[in-house]
Amino acid sequence: MAKVYTPHDRSVPPRGQEFDTPGFLPVTPALISVLDEETGIPNIMPSVGWGWLNRLPFYLGVAVSVQEITGDYFKRGTHELLRRARDFALNVPTDRLREAVSACGRLSRAKDAAVDKFKETGLTPLPGKRIKSPHIAECPINYECKVREVVSLGSHDVFLGEVVGCFTDGVVRPGRSSAKGHSRIELAREDGGTTVLEFQGMVHLVSE
């Protein structure tokens, strides 16, 4: 089948319409938890715009919307909190937390300054070790990150967080299958929740 080519420029679609080019690559959403130093009430924001960026020092990046461009893109409450706290936890959820993840994406501190997403979802904040922001007990991996730099790209600011610690619970089963060309990490918690992070790569060994 012939490929369809969609040119992409910097124009914003009219209200109510989507961008023509697909916006999101399918990745497991992670949850950013960050302290609000003014109220003491921490916040949670689901993010698909996150990724591994550097090993030494270990950097993760999170992309947070900073502009009102369509109904979906507005300045997140999390943006201001990250700017002030200068740290955050990046929490990888399990399949059991789907409801909580979407509730955290529906609710917004930008729209309701008093909303307490931990209370609304029943998720449990645990105190940080090397950062002020709490992490989420129910998630099997919690990276503690210090914001070292903020890169403004336009609609989103990318907060570059250096990982200064990581909590894990449950069983982490790293696996690598060069034959199938993918690597896989499986996380299983005592509560039965699991997360499978799978990377479908192009792994070729010369001996194969």
Ligand SMILES: Cc1cc2nc3c(=O)[nH]c(=O)nc-3n(C[C@H](O)[C@H](O)[C@H](O)COP(=O)(O)O)c2cc1C
């Ligand atoms: C699965 C999922 C992934 C999301 N990923 C992002 C993202 O990468 N960046 C972003 O700015 N917003 C993202 N959002 C939208 C925000 O999470 C949402 O607007 C939220 O209400 C913002 O909360 P806050 O205003 O309390 O920060 C995502 C939402 C969902 C449900």
